[in-house]
Amino acid sequence: MSGQLIRLALLLAAFGAAPALASNAYVDEVLHALEGKGLLSAQDVQDIKLKARAAERREHAAVTPAGSEYPAETQAVHKVASVLPKPPEGVRLWGRLQPRYTYIPAGDHLDGTASFTFRRARFGFRGPLNDEFFAYTQYEAANETPALANAENLLDAWIRYNVFSDSLGDIIVGQQFITGYGRGPQLSASVERKFPEFLSPGTAGRARGLAIERGKFGAPETFTDGAFGDRLQYGVGVYNGPDLSTNNDNNELLYSAVMAVTPLGMTVQDEYEIRDLPFKYLLGVGYSWSRDSGSLDARVQRDRLGRPVTLDNAWWQAFGEWHARRWFGWASWTQFVSQESDGLLSRSDGILDSRLRSRAWAAGVTRTFPLANQRHWALGLQYQQVDNEHPSRTRFMRVLTGSSADELARGMDHGQAIQLMATYIFNPNIRLLNEYAWFDADHGIDYGSLVSQLQVDF
Template sequence: MQRIIFLTVALLVAPVAAVAAAGDAYVDEVLNALERKGLLTAQDVHDIKLKAREAERAQAAADPHPETPSQAQAPAQSVSAALPKPPQALRVWGRLQPRYTYVPAGDGLDGTASFTFRRARIGFRGALNDRFYAYLQYEAANETPALANADSLLDVWIRYNGFADSLGDIIVGQQFIPGYGRAPQLSASVERKFPEFLAPGTAGRGRGLSIERGKFGAPETLTDGAFGDRLQYGLGVFNGPDVSTNNDNNDLLYAVVAALTPLGMPVEDEYEIRDLPFRYLIGAGYSWSRDSGNLDARVQNSLLGHSVTLDNQWWQLMGEWHAHRWFGWASWTRFVSEGTDDLLMDTDGGLDRRLHSRAWAAGVTRSFPLAGGRHWGLGLQYQQVDNEHPSRTRFMRILTGNSADELARGMDRGQVFQLMATYIFNPNIRLLNEYAWFDADEGVDYGGFITQLQVDF
């Protein structure tokens, strides 16, 4: 049924787009509406618009200077309509997430009641021509992971889609590392998940080159996966983890990820507001790097008094599914660092040749439609972490600030129970609320409430 609609729209759009530029906004809105309804994919919309541009160019090439009576009366307007339009210019986009956090005092520790910005991002994106696409994202919030109270250029890359139907898209620049795990979601639980925190790179990003096929790598690529969208994959090479903290060390990070999607790619939104058929994803990722100057090594250098060389490995497993307005996910990460010549210090102060950290999370959400296109979304998530790396978790470290009491609430071993309630005004405006209970194996147990407004533009 979707393919019939796709072909029908394609036949209608091509002549309309070629006739006059005045109808482009209307046609684009129709296509976007069909995509929101789930009747067309993002790739379908891209292909239709591309065919329309090709038809327009062909018409202009065949008759570059038409001279009908109506055009003779308005030659400037006619020539403008006949010429091929330039590619879509770069356009501004962004995300704002002001947040309020409340943690009660207890166990001899002060609580916190603070207003902060979880995200304050702005960027540019758009097609440079039919083959090249540019993307930039700048973070101005005061809670960037590993860069507290500092600005950060999160993403800046260019995509080439000349091999999109065979090898995949080629992306060059600072981007998500394919071995990062689950693809970024439109909205997620309020706070960072432990499996993501253990992943390579700062916020899972690196500078380098990748080849990706399928939406599993969004936003870097929006192509369908191989074999009828049944296989998503990505591989890349980057100059090391933690590059966003200027920790370049001339050592490379290699990453690969693959996922099976037998029924097609699941949705990118963890609060699915459409009534869609069942789809699922099962995937795995692996990354490797040799590192001589990461945060963990600095702790060890202070102990041993000389440089430490580490072999780092990440293993990741992930799964997602959606059915109607339900969405579920699970992810698991194992991070291992091994010193080539020295013993390493773990979070308990012990010495070993290898450090092991593990974390996993699982959750489910359900949306409920309301009048006027609004929705409620409810969710549950469970997380567990067992961390040996001195710089990897301490969950509250990047939550609200750097005070001693907040650091004392950090957790290297334990579990978290999260209850989420989200009010969706529209897909671009959401009020995210979360209550989380932190159950530490050693340390302070506590609960916290977080609410934040997410605005995309």
């Protein structure tokens, strides 16, 4: 009788060993139940378990390829998992370094410039905090950022809430790019900033506030798909303001909105496109408004009756870009208007007026050429015009070369610039950017400049 029960238990154990490893618990319970009824001894139970485990190992070896520690079914699951999207990475350090050499020959009784500087030395942290929040910071170690009160070198510090990404859009709170800035291509195509960027709201287009954005056009704050199949990108925001100030001591805010259409889908994010891609384009407009009781752009503290001036500031922008194969092109236009109804404002040329109006536009194109070992080189051309009436706005070379009298004398508020770019791309994160620019001032000094800088992203 005992032998028959043992054979019955072995049969149950062998049957249970064929499925997955989870059947072991079931077989053990059956054996212990038989032992509890006195039909099997403890030694019988131990012997049956050992034989059942041996049968299971033989079955395991039959379905597992040589050199693998998992059954074939488990390996198939691992193969499927390997092609699925990976979970988001954690918060990580990132940055950009741009050591630069600048050369401007002496002339017109002015000293030249030959210097090594850092255009940018930025680092920060970015990454998901969980499935709903994303954090981003960027610190500039190269130089202080003008007019960022109490911030000095802190360029960006914001948190994104992405629960509504596929409907309303991402919600971004903190110091960030103003939505109405309508920033166009600026990753590396032009070594120097474009005239329209000087006329944009905020400091380098940044302010502190709250924004809702939809679409990759809002990068780096958001990388969501736009509405209607990625055909419409938009953003709205309210920020501490006004104008260049990051505070709102006068209890006034800055309001911005931007919209762009991408009928064929979103354009690329890099002016130097190294891939062979189909044609796509983007057309957009932006608007910002604020009321300013200060006079950063007017140089007037009081109106004709001795009262503080109150300026109504408005920015209008239009921009576009396209890519086709390895070509990339862009254009942007900005108009900045400040108006004071009861006072006279000082224009950049010293003339008094009740309204200051500044305009600037830029257009450019680049083309990349593949080399061996995934390297590329690229050529670019950009043309710009500026007509600046706001005293604190343009002076194009001021940021580039420093603050000496000779260098400031080369600044330009009215005129045009032509820039030729030649770039060597070691990989998408390391580039050597070279630019020759000719500045043709309507009132002032014409001159050329040569800038060469290494750009390293990590």
